Amino acid sequence: MFSRKEAVLTDHRDTVAELYRLHGPAVYRRCLRLLGQADLARDATQEVFVKLVRHLDGLADRETALPWIYRVATNHCLNLKRDGRRRGEGAALPDLDLADTAGAEPFPDRTLARQVLARFDAATQAVAVGALVDGLDHQELAALLGVSRRTVARRLEHFLDGARRLLGGT
Amino acid sequence: MEARCPSDPALERHLLAGASSPLEGHVSACASCAARLEAMNRLAEAFHREVYPATLAAVQAAAAAHRRERLRWLVLGPALAAAVAAALTLTRLAAPPAEDAGATGGLGLTVLVQEGAGARAVRSGEAVDAAAALRFRIHAASACRLWILSLDAAGEFTRLYPGEGTGGAAVRGAVEIPGDAVLDGRAGPARIVAVCTPGPAKWRALAAQLKGTAAVSEDFVRAPPNAAALPAGATLASVLLERRS
Known part of the structure; x- marks a missing residue:
């Protein structure tokens, strides 16, 4: 029979396993979307979830868990892309295709090059990927990132201005 | 059917919600969304087949290590025997932060440090042993939902009480908080913050507001917490500890 302490620890392990089973697929899909390689996505999924389980109650709340997962996974994977760490595989990470719904955005290319993305701070990167790659409208993106629509618009404008200069566009 | 298909995050919510999803009407009639959901489910199967079994142990080990670290701060156990003296430090919201001031009829927090067989109340700003065991006593003038948090020098809030649940502990009047919190042995300032809200509140949101x-x-x-940032009707009390090793 478990002692009380052991039972508590066992419950904790079970809770972690259950939450990982429930939310792991969303993390994995997000990481695969941004990293493009299954092995990198697998490692990133583990790393992201290690960050998430530091706050188990946040994962247990289904209403707020997904936006939080989106933010943590996006930032983590963009950091991986930016830093190019992980056994030198960063250099081989693919560029990101723009979403069809992002066609209205005045971006001068159909892909978002890693080198262009890496020129911007993490918050701006998250907005650019959300708007251009995920095709999210400003309202949904603001809710996911926990910022105002105005902040989304301002950061996207900042990104587009800079990207056009980098790409030699207008 | 909506003109525009839902985003990937919206489809993630749809998968999590199951039959109760508000998108059910759209996705059941949309071939494009059905194909996207099928692809998402394939990736979920790949996760459960390849990723989950290969990484679960590492995730559980990391979670357990983090939990042990937290438990160095908070060692929940049976309620200890009666305490000794108390020092109330009260701050009432909606007024300028009068941190660590006298009773105002809002929320009172007493931090007691274990010394030998007894305990003594700590004055705000007082030096305590960096590995001291602390206990807490609360006085809430009216019924509210209580969180006791710690704030360390890295700016991280940690939940001390209640250890489980999401809305805070229902309290009213004088309450001895069960269990004790053991400081982690590191020197530097730390602040114990008690927040009581009229209804259930998430501690992480309260911490972010503070x-x-x-x-x-x-x-x-060391500065008084920005109590004005908390929701209307919330009360706050805090005690600053100067940990000495």
């Missing part, structure tokens, strides 16, 4: 956009520093920990 933290705001302030730069994290020891000065931030």
Whole structure:
């Protein structure tokens, strides 16, 4: 029979396993979307979830868990892309295709090059990927990132201005 | 059917919600969304087949290690025997932060440090042993939902009480908090913050409101908490501890 302490620890392990089973697929899909390689996505999924389980109650709340997962996974994977760490595989990470719904955005290319993305701070990167790659409208993106629509618009404008200069566009 | 298909995050919510999803009507009639969901389910199967079994142990080990670290701060156990003296430090919201001031009829927090067989109340700003065991006593003038948090010099809030649940502990009047919190042995300032809200509130949201956009520093920990950032009707009390090793 478990002692009380052991039972508590066992419950904790079970809770972690259950939450990982429930939310792991969303993390994995997000990481695969941004990293493009299954092995990198697998490692990133583990790393992201290690960050998430530091706050188990946040994962247990289904209403707020997904936006939080989106933010943590996006930032983590963009950091991986930016830093190019992980056994030198960063250099081989693919560029990101723009979403069809992002066609209205005045971006001068159909892909978002890693080198262009890496020129911007993490918050701006998250907005650019959300708007251009995920095709999210400003309202949904603001809710996911926990910022105002105005902040989304301002950061996207900042990104587009800079990207056009980098790409030699207008 | 909506003109525009839902985003990937919206489809993630749809998968999590199951039959109760508000998108059910759209996705059941949309071939494009059906194909996207099928692809998402394939990736979920790949996760469960390849990723989950290969990484679960590492995730559980990391979670357990983090939990042990937290438990160095908070060692929940049976309620200990009666305490000794108390020092109330009260701050009432909606008024300028009168941190660590006398009773105002809102919320009172007493921090007791274990010394030998007894305990003594700590004055705000007082030096305590960096590995001291602390206990807490609360006085809530009216019924509210209580969180006791700690703020360390890195600017991180940690939940001390209640250890489980999401809305805070229902309290009213004088309450001895069960269990004790053991400081982690590191020197530097730490602040114990009690927040009581009229209804259930998430501690992480309260911590974020208290933290705001302030730069994290020891000065931030030593400064009175920005009680005005909390929801209307919330009351706050805090005690600053100067940990000495």
